[in-house]
Amino acid sequence: MTKREFLEAIRKGISTLSTDDINKSIRYYSEMIDDRIEDGVSEEEAVAAMGNPDDVIAEILSETPSVPTVAEQATEQADEKEENSKKGFKYGWIIASVIMLSLLVAASAMLMPLIKAGFNKNAIVSGWGYFRVDGDTSAVSHFDSIRIAETFSDVIIERSETEDC
């Protein structure tokens, strides 16, 4: 095996490490092989002295402190999941708020004529609804028009079919 082949095998085997750790390891073994060749052995022999590439890879992976263990990775993934569910929860709230807000807008749009009518005496509004008249709650099945007199509590219903509660 040539030096180049050996270093390539190592680089591939430890590719999960940080770039810094990969480069440090490659530089170390490159220097070690070069020093042995300089000492008078062949490239082949110098590479063989480093041991089996798989063993070298296993040694680097087991001894490099920055490598997250399987357990740590599992914890990280769990954290990520929790983070995502938190995000989901947050989005849920945003969606709920938007729905509530649009309901509020719709409700106020429906109430607007009545509110306007409240300020504008003798205005005519029409639609479905319940009205309290003279302290009694009367169900109004349908009214074509109501005249707002002095206040909301004093509503005069005109041309309406009134049902008892």
Place this chain on the structure above:
Amino acid sequence: MDIQIKRGLLDVCVLAAIKNADSYGYQIIKDMSPYISISESTLYPILRRLEASQMLTVYSVEHNGRLRKYYSITDSGRKRIADFAEEWKQIISVYEFITKEGNGDD
């Protein structure tokens, strides 16, 4: 040698190999070899560990058109050797107890 005992010894041996002069990887292995065998793949994590615990520092020197890393012992590294020598005195007394002749009635 027992692998556990060897592991404990290697760190101090590497420090001892750079105690008198800064040295580089292959030289450290050669200097240690008459006493204790160590492979390149075993030395590498030890050097990194000793660097991380600030018992040695690393610098690069250009050599034959390439960079060679030199390792230099720190005061903490020297203290580690001194502590080890102190501990070893206790180990020697344990050794004497272990290898003592007779049944302990002398």
